[in-house]
Amino acid sequence: LTSGRTLDTNASFLAGELRRLGGRVDEIRSLPDHLPVLIRTIRELARGRQLLILTGGLGPTEDDRTRHALALAAGKPLRLHPPSLTAIEERFRRSGRTMTANNRTQAMFPASSSPLPNARGTAPGIRMRLGSCRLLAFPGVPHEMKAMWESSSLPLSRELGRRALRLRRLHVFGLTESEVDRRMHPLMLPGRDPEVGLTVQDSVITVTLTSASRTRIARDETLLRRLLGRALFGTDGESLAVVVARLLGRRRQTLALAESATGGLISHLLTEVPGASRILLESRTVYTEGAKRRLGVPAALLRKHGTVSEPVTRALASRIRQVSGSTWGLAATGVAGPSGGSQTLPVGTCFLALAGPEGVRVAQPIFTGDRSQVKRRAALSALDLLRLSSGG
């Protein structure tokens, strides 16, 4: 597996996917835009391997050199593929943009290779062989690459003819990495099947079980569910927002938000979920005192306790619930930083309030990190408060 040029999430995505198919990744390399290096490396990496995947370098510009490198590495000329040209022209026509001469290059392919259609962008991929090695070249844009991978992975898995590994991911919120690690200790013996891995991103901890046996994965999942309890919120890529939207949807409950510290992020995360309009009645980013007063928080309350305080956050949650007529009202205030902190309210201090049919619940976490992280952690904690209160 070689990643030409862009070395971002593509390489780790493909490595995970190949692993799932029972493959083993020998090497990942990042290459410069230099044609002789590209040709030499493609030849070297293809030798003795079953599969070489390249990403990036298929765009229309001068420094997109993957197609030339592949042609030269294989000693084949580049030829125009008329159906691909038509598809590119059609795409430009539909979006109303003007096609330039260099987009035409994207319809050129090394002789005896096949184009891989790209439903999401202009650059088709390339499939070919170099000796006994299969070569796949995908565009570098992650979502285009992923969509093309989806459509080429099934036949690939058949061709490679390995025994597929199963992966199960369990997502955890509200525990530290060390705490999750401690609880999982019985499962982490070396050489054990399933293999257990642990990664963290944005305060969400993911436990990955890998095995060829569905039964063993199910057995360990049952054990983990007991060890992790309600901190385990979802599986296989589900976000907290997806889980919360599903919970509320099932119970025909609705939500309204009053976001100060989180600045619209909770609303953004929820509206990433298709169908969010059925549960999110309204959300206000009430950054200023004026906006808080317009929502109906009494000026006296703001004066007495200050914006970042439990009483004001309670009032925000209750008011937005009342105004929108939703089942739940969720509010977040805090000091996101970098400035604005004080002795009593250091940067990272947040108040979260959830108003519901049975009153208001409040949490007062303190987050570390920069402005962007404080916002993100506060937003996820607010969603988690809602999840736990609505029975998730």
Add this chain to the structure above:
Amino acid sequence: LTSGRTLDTNASFLAGELRRLGGRVDEIRSLPDHLPVLIRTIRELARGRQLLILTGGLGPTEDDRTRHALALAAGKPLRLHPPSLTAIEERFRRSGRTMTANNRTQAMFPASSSPLPNARGTAPGIRMRLGSCRLLAFPGVPHEMKAMWESSSLPLSRELGRRALRLRRLHVFGLTESEVDRRMHPLMLPGRDPEVGLTVQDSVITVTLTSASRTRIARDETLLRRLLGRALFGTDGESLAVVVARLLGRRRQTLALAESATGGLISHLLTEVPGASRILLESRTVYTEGAKRRLGVPAALLRKHGTVSEPVTRALASRIRQVSGSTWGLAATGVAGPSGGSQTLPVGTCFLALAGPEGVRVAQPIFTGDRSQVKRRAALSALDLLRLSSGG
């Protein structure tokens, strides 16, 4: 340069940084959590090289093996570093979390190495030598790694004693990649100094000029500014939100948002900018018809034209401006998908409206991509409409 375990944005960030220091990256590798492979690879890569950087594998869990691998590769024992232990304990105390026994491992270092303080997380980094090669091990969490890199890069650059390259990045919005490429053609001759590169992320195109000569970069920047015109919105990592916040701040203007299709994303992007509270008076995610009516959009208008329409979007922009008393009112409606599209309003259709002191401006773009991309492109286009209207 070797990236142990996490191979995401870290490798490309470090490659760019080393390049800036005049270094040349020989190789980037992604390694498994397997101790013998780690030891063998560290030894192999250190041979004959000046610098080897590892990221990841410094956490508290079983599969974090970088510190053991480094100790074994150098043939040194691991020793407890009391000041690091105190710093880790202090960090846990401050955040109110419980420290577990395995966090103590994070204060262990190979003999004759030095710890690199980590202000943003529990895991300190490691600096040591293996023969004539300098080794740096950073945590895999991108923001921790970046902060530690900042504080170790200056002495490193002095030690390596190379001639530093300068990088200048120019960010463009509203043109296709092909169009930018076409306009830049005179600058893209092979062997030319500065070297010119082009990348795209989320519809923002970045042109990077690289040269040892400040004068040559300045000359090309002047040329590019003429070729790209007002589509060039910022430099060196500035986001559209940062540029818009600065423009409004300078003119003491304010903004209010009524977001339907963008679901809170414009608000989220603006509140990522420190000091956003001075310009963003209020933002409402008016996802439902009820929320639109509560903002004062007449029910008759909604009935006659439908939610996703020019008149309703105009009304949203005007109303939010009026209600909050802001200089500008910005509104976005549209069909983000995956469902909800029709013959007349296919998925991706958006209406953007900007109400200002001189009336309302409207745009009706159609975006391609999935729900998340349509949201993102609509949010950036809305910010760009505001930038161009407020003189950016």
